[in-house]
Amino acid sequence: MKNIYLDHGATSFPKAPGVADAVYKYMTEVGANVSRGTYAQAISAASVVLETRELLMKLFNFNYGSEYVVFTPGVTFGINQILRGYVHPGDHVIVSSLEHNAVMRPLVDMEREGVTFARIPANEDGITDPKDIEPMITENTSLMVICHASNVCGTIFPLREAAEVCRRHHIPLVVDASQTAGHYPIDFEELGLAALCVPGHKGLLGPQGIGATLFGPGFAAAVTPLVMGGTGSFSDSEEMPDCLPDKFESGTMNLPGIYGLHAALEYTLSETVEKRRQHEMELTRKFIDGLLDAHVRICGTKDMDKRVGVVSLDFEYDDNSQAAYYLDSDYGIRTRTGMHCAPNAHKTIGTFPQGTVRFSFGYGTTEEDVEYAVRAVREVAE
Ligand SMILES: Cc1ncc(COP(=O)(O)O)c(C=O)c1O
Known part of the structure; x- marks a missing residue:
């Protein structure tokens, strides 16, 4: 059969071709941690980490600098980091009608703390009329989080129009690109996004357990880290560093995942x-x-x-x-x-x-x- x-x-x-080999290479030939050692393998791993950030910048036309590309375990983590670190009691968040539970479960939980949210309507085909976006805004709206394409019906959200509304009202726009990253072109700069959350394991063809959030600098400064801990930097201090990407990357990195993602991104960029x-x-x-x-x-x-x-x-x-x-x-x-x-x-x-x-x-x-x-x-x- x-x-x-x-x-x-x-x-x-x-x-993607090369992904399994890259993970294997890291596990068998490199093995070292980054930001924690100064020997050759640690330096070569650090350069793969930096290159992977740069490949993500290229893919999504992101020009703020590689430090604003933050590795995450995936979109669920990235979205939680943003919602928990940016939205406060009394704030109002706008989402689409087609959100995944990566967005809805933290938001519904945060309702208990006094956060409110509204869903932009969509029709039976999952299509949102761009005219319905602006009227959702209230004086407390602090964030818009949008699923770029539905993981249920595949319909794409009118992101350009949402970005224009957000720009006019100075509302940060966060995009869940789980079903579009690697499948559909995304231009961070043109859309003027606050953050783009991407999984490494879906359309980018990388391993599970690795993804990234690309942050606009102003928005990154306004988000409190969800997880705090060792970064291998500023180790004389018990306070969390404020600089990127350290602020959002506590703990040992998923280096096998990053090596695999590196290979996957090279393939995706070459294929287009x-x-x-x-x-x-x-x-x-x-x-x-x-x-x-x-x-x-x-x-x-x-x-x-x-x-x-x-x-x-x-x-x-x-x-x-x-x-x-x-x-x-x-x-x-x-x-x-x-x-x-x-x-x-x-x-x-x-x-x-x-x-x-x-x-x-x-x-x-x-x-x-x-x-x-x-x-x-x-x-x-x-
Ligand atoms: C639209 C959407 N958002 C979020 C997620 C969560 O992604 P992950 O499981 O990689 O964290 C998925 C995964 O299926 C998804 O399809």
Whole structure:
């Protein structure tokens, strides 16, 4: 039986060429910590760390300086760091209707401390009308956090328009790029973002457990660190350093992850995000076109310019979890089923509580994979 991985929205597989070798090289040949030793291996590891920050700067057109590129374990950590370190009781936060629990769970928890939030409405396809963004602002609005593309239906948020509103009202804009980094071009400078949170293990094709937050300098200065501890710098003081990236990078770094991410970023930059997007959107078009008359509801917009290659299906005659089980057991197609950690996204697009079967395409997905998946879905849906 075939074995087709269509769960790139959860994590990419296979990883980019060179990633596993780079992790292995670090583990077997380098091994040293950074900012803690002055021997050759420590210096060579430090230069890979710096280069990785620089590769992220290049990918996202980020020009403030490599010190403002902060490594994190992933987007969940990055978002928590910002919400907990920037938002205070009495503050109001604006989010999209399609946020992941990485944003919603800390925010809902912070409601108990007197933080309020509002969701910008979206329609059944997950599309937000840019006109609905500005009226959400109140005099207490201190932050806007937006999921760039939904991990449930793939619909892209009108980020340029949100950035313009934020600029006019001097509200920092933070972007969760979990489903767009490496899949869709992102220009930090053009958007004038306060922060961009990216995972290393999804569209960037790196290992799990490593990601980054790119901070605008003014915003970085206003965020209190979530975690404090040793940085290998200013070790004569028991106070947390204020300088970047040390302020946000306490503890031993995930160096195997950074080595892997370095290789993944080199590959992504050489391949180009534009080329990858073209490939993924051709596959997405083919998948959606192949299912237009099948017994499934295709969630999210059908306008390819306004979506990424994450497509959720709601089976008309089948329980969705059962359908995903058949796809796996009878066809060898790996998808993800359920709520995808974004309950309000399902409420918005009308798939709560049944959830959906999510197909997500990546750089390694082929046309044949998609043709096979279309045939399988049609058979299961009958
Ligand atoms: C939209 C979105 N935000 C946040 C996350 C959390 O990312 P991570 O698990 O890498 O921290 C995900 C992961 O699925 C996601 O899809």
